[in-house]
Amino acid sequence: MINRRFAKGVREAAFIIVVxxxxxFLYAPTSITFIxxxxxxxxxxxFPPVGFTLKWYESFLSDPTLLLGLRNSxxxxxxxxxxxxxxxxxxxxxxxRHSFAxxxxxxxxxxxxxIVPGIIAGVALxxxxxxxxxxxxxxxxxxxxxxxxxxxxxxVVIASLTGFDxxxxxxxxSLGASWIQTLANVTLPLISPALxxxxxxxxxxxxxxxxxxLFLSDTQSxxxxxxxxxxxxxxxxxxxxxxxxxxxxxxxxxxxxxxxxVGLDKLLALYQ
Amino acid sequence: xxxDAGKNSTVKFRRRLTTIFPTLPAxxxxxxxxxxxxxxxxxxxxxxxxxxxxxxxxxxxxxxxINYIEFLNSRAYTNIFWNTLTISLISAIAGLVxxxxxxxxxxxxxxxxxxxxxxxxxxxxxxxxxIVRLYAWLLMLGDSGVVNLMLSFVGIAExxxxxxxxxxxxxxxxxxLPIIVMTxxxxxRNIPTSLYEASTSLGASSSHTFLHVTLPLSxxxxxxxxxxxxxxxxxxxxxxxxxGGGIVQMLASQIFLEFVxxxxxxxxxxxxTVLLVVTLSASYGINKLxxxxxxxx
Numbered sequence: 392m393i394n395r396r397f398a399k400g401v402r403e404a405a406f407i408i409v410v411x412x413x414x415x416f417l418y419a420p421t422s423i424t425f426i427x428x429x430x431x432x433x434x435x436x437x438f439p440p441v442g443f444t445l446k447w448y449e450s451f452l453s454d455p456t457l458l459l460g461l462r463n464s465x466x467x468x469x470x471x472x473x474x475x476x477x478x479x480x481x482x483x484x485x486x487x488r489h490s491f492a493x494x495x496x497x498x499x500x501x502x503x504x505x506i507v508p509g510i511i512a513g514v515a516l517x518x519x520x521x522x523x524x525x526x527x528x529x530x531x532x533x534x535x536x537x538x539x540x541x542x543x544x545x546x547v548v549i550a551s552l553t554g555f556d557x558x559x560x561x562x563x564x565s566l567g568a569s570w571i572q573t574l575a576n577v578t579l580p581l582i583s584p585a586l587x588x589x590x591x592x593x594x595x596x597x598x599x600x601x602x603x604x605l606f607l608s609d610t611q612s613x614x615x616x617x618x619x620x621x622x623x624x625x626x627x628x629x630x631x632x633x634x635x636x637x638x639x640x641x642x643x644x645x646x647x648x649x650x651x652x653v654g655l656d657k658l659l660a661l662y663q
Numbered sequence: 664x665x666x667d668a669g670k671n672s673t674v675k676f677r678r679r680l681t682t683i684f685p686t687l688p689a690x691x692x693x694x695x696x697x698x699x700x701x702x703x704x705x706x707x708x709x710x711x712x713x714x715x716x717x718x719x720x721x722x723x724x725x726x727x728x729i730n731y732i733e734f735l736n737s738r739a740y741t742n743i744f745w746n747t748l749t750i751s752l753i754s755a756i757a758g759l760v761x762x763x764x765x766x767x768x769x770x771x772x773x774x775x776x777x778x779x780x781x782x783x784x785x786x787x788x789x790x791x792x793x794i795v796r797l798y799a800w801l802l803m804l805g806d807s808g809v810v811n812l813m814l815s816f817v818g819i820a821e822x823x824x825x826x827x828x829x830x831x832x833x834x835x836x837x838x839x840l841p842i843i844v845m846t847x848x849x850x851x852r853n854i855p856t857s858l859y860e861a862s863t864s865l866g867a868s869s870s871h872t873f874l875h876v877t878l879p880l881s882x883x884x885x886x887x888x889x890x891x892x893x894x895x896x897x898x899x900x901x902x903x904x905x906x907g908g909g910i911v912q913m914l915a916s917q918i919f920l921e922f923v924x925x926x927x928x929x930x931x932x933x934x935x936t937v938l939l940v941v942t943l944s945a946s947y948g949i950n951k952l953x954x955x956x957x958x959x960x
Contacts, residue, residue, distance in 0.1 A: 402869070409764045410781055416761075417788040417840065420799030423809060427802060438802055438809045478692055481685030489682050497686070500693050506946045508898025510915050511701065511939050514922050514931060518707055519700030521718050521928075538697050541689070599792040601901055606922060619794045623905060627801060635794035642790045655786055 421639070428632035436629070447633035457634055460615035463529075467614060468597035471536035475544045475593045476586065478537065483548035484578075505542045509602025512539060517606040528612035535603035540596050544589035551585030584653035591649050595642050701939075708932035718928035730933035740917075744937070747914040750828050750903075751896035754835040755889045758843045761836065762888070766847030767877070772856050789841035797905045800834045801825070804906070826908035834902045839892045846891055850884025850953070851877070887952045894942040894949075914938050 423438055428447055430440035451457055482501065486494060504512060516535050520526065559581070563573040579586075604614045615638060619631050649655060710721045711729050734740045769782055803809045804824035811821050824830045854877065862872040900915035907916060914934055921931030 399869075406764065406768045410768055413761060413765050413840070414781070414784055417785070417837065420803050420837065421791050421795050423802050424795050424799040437805065437807045438812065478688045482689045485682050485685050491679075491682055497690065500698065501689060503693070504697060506894075506943070507701065508894070508915065508938065508942055510898055510900045510918055511704070511935055512697070514918060514928075514935055515700035515704040516696070517922060518704050518718065518928055518932065519696075522703060522707075522720070534692075534696050537692065541693065545689075595790055599790075601793055602898075605919070616792065616794055620901065623794065623797060623801075631794065632798050635792060635798060639790075639792050639795050642792065643787065646787055646790055650783070655783060 424632050425636050428629055428636050430629060433629070447629040448637070450630050451634045451637065454630070456618055457615065457630070460613055460618040461634075463532075463612060464598055464614040464616070467529075467532050467536055468594050470533050471540055471597045472590050472593045474533070474537045475540045476590060479541050479544035479589070480548055480586070483545050484552060487549055487552040501545050502542045504539050509539065509600075513603045513606035516603065520607070526609075528607060528609040531607045532604060532612060532614070535607050536597045536600060539600065539603055540593040543592045543596065547585045547589040547592070548582060551582045555581050587653050588649065591645055595645060598638065598642065704932050705936055705939075707928050708936045710929050712927050712929045719926055719930075720928050730930050733930070734933055734937070740934075743912045743914055743917055746828070746911065747897060748941075750831055750835070750911075750913060751893050753828075754832045754839070754896045755892035757832065758836045758839050758892045759847075759885065759889055762840055762843040762847055763885070766844050766851055769844070770848045770851035772859075785841050785844050793838075793901055796834065796837065797901065800830065800837075800906055804830050804833075825906060826910040828911055830906040831899075831903050831911060831913070834906055835896050835899055838899070838902070839895050842895065843888045843892050846888040847881070847884055850887070851881050853884075854880045883952045887949045890945045890949045890952075894945045897938060897942050897945075 427436070427438060427440055429443050429445070430436050431442040431444040431446070432440075479501075482497075486498065512535070516531065516538075520531050525531065560573055560577055563577045564570065568576070599616060600614070601616050601620055604617050605620065608614065608617045615634065619634055622628065622631050646655070707718075707720055708730055709726050709728070710724055711727050712719045713721045716722050765781070765785070769778060769785075801808070805811070806821055806823065806825070808824070810824065814820075814822060858876055858880070859872060862876050863869070867875070897913075898915055900913065900919045903911060903913040903916035904919055907913070915938060918931050918934045918938065921927050921934065925931075
């Protein structure tokens with residue numbers, strides 16, 4: 392008995408050690424980026440830092456190219472978030488509530504941006520836009536971002552609609568509410584956590600995207616990750632660490648808000 | 664009677680319309696701006712390269728297999744192809760081995776605060792952006808980086824990590840790990856708890872239960888997550904561009920260079936077609952195994 396309990400204890404301890412090691416592996420590298428973004432030395436400085444400075448954050452906030460990138464990223468992320476919701480929520484509703492010929496094929500089409508590697512989507516859009524002579528980068532970037540974020544919204548709304556009791560809607564209709572009233576007062580409030588989760592996922596994916604943005608950006612319309620990527624290929628400057636840290640902290644703040652309001656588990660409908 | 668039938672079909676027609684109309688923007692968006700571009704990408708791979716044309720695409724658009732012949736005949740490109748398969752497979756298996764214990768820990772019955780915290784930390788780590796990660800790996804793996812600093816404490820001479828397959832593999836595993844954990848948790852949670860209880864109550868030890876109940880039942884999930892990680896790894900191009908330093912190339916990073924730096928769309932499209940065929944085959948395998956329609960990024 393004691394032996395068995397001892398074995399169980401050892402096993403538990405082993406699990407905890409493995410889990411902690413994995414968490415260290417996940418968080419240590421990025422924590423080092425974070426720490427080094429305060430290092431006063433310039434290019435190619437190595438860990439550990441020799442002091443503390445905020446000058447890299449200052450140079451990020453005073454660099455016109457990086458700021459333009461940030462501004463573009465925010466506009467594109469906001470636009471693709473709104474557009475993804477507008478385009479993806481109605482079909483998700485229809486797909487759960489009705490069955491019709493060709494639904495399977497359309498589902499595959501709607502989820503295909505998740506199956507096709509991001510780089511393929513990027514080069515396909517580049518080839519397509521250049522072959523039809525549509526070279527206006529800003530709209531192209533938004534279209535690209537809506538395409539790669541669409542499936543997240545579509546799927547999370549489907550998961551949420553499948554989960555809830557349809558009789559609530561029927562009750563509303565039989566009590567004399569019109570279908571528009573039912574949609575606005577019953578259905579939408581019930582799926583609002585899914586809408587929040589989908590919107591946040593869209594925003595986060597769009598803010599961090601490189602796979603589509605790298606191919607659709609030009610010298611005027613570029614996102615922050617695209618500028619940072621080309622900077623990173625050219626030099627190893629702590630400004631990159633500072634700017635990407637700001638980007639990451641922004642994402643984490645949004646995720647924390649999701650956790651506090653609708654719960655992060657909602658985002659997990661995206662994982663299955 | 665006929666009037667009634669007419670009314671009936673109008674109702675049917677209107678119902679059909681209310682189903683189709685909300686779906687239309689999505690069909691247009693993904694049909695015109697996703698499906699057609701992919702088809703046009705595949706077509707471009709069958710045109711020859713003309714140096715002064717837009718994107719290097721032959722303006723006469725004559726069908727040719729020259730790009731595929733060049734791809735198959737060039738030692739450099741077939742090497743890149745095999746490199747891509749090896750790096751993707753090694754990273755997928757490494758990711759699985761690291762993820763499995765964590766997924767097993769998270770999916771065991773019973774709730775605890777620590778489990779919840781571990782779960783949240785893993786989900787959140789998925790949202791660390793690519794630039795932060797790349798910068799981190801440059802700091803970690805550089806010649807006088809953190810890993811070499813730690814190795815020097817135990818008396819190991821400087822190891823060259825950057826521009827090796829290892830650097831790419833570790834960065835890829837770091838990126839796919841949360842996704843593999845979540846996929847595994849999903850498949851482990853589908854195993855009914857009653858099976859564990861039955862196994863234990865019949866006197867099996869927990870290692871016996873693991874080997875004869877849990878492991879076999881999670882096998883489809885294991886294979887599916889290897890395939891999923893494999894497809895993600897195949898598509899990774901930012902990591903090999905930066906950490907491969909032009910010395911270690913993968914199919915996806917070479918595609919990036921062909922499109923962005925060389926502007927040889929036909930040859931880039933050829934490699935993109937190869938990449939697409941391999942990843943779609945793997946995705947097909949996942950769907951068969953899990954019985955679901957999707958994979959996630």
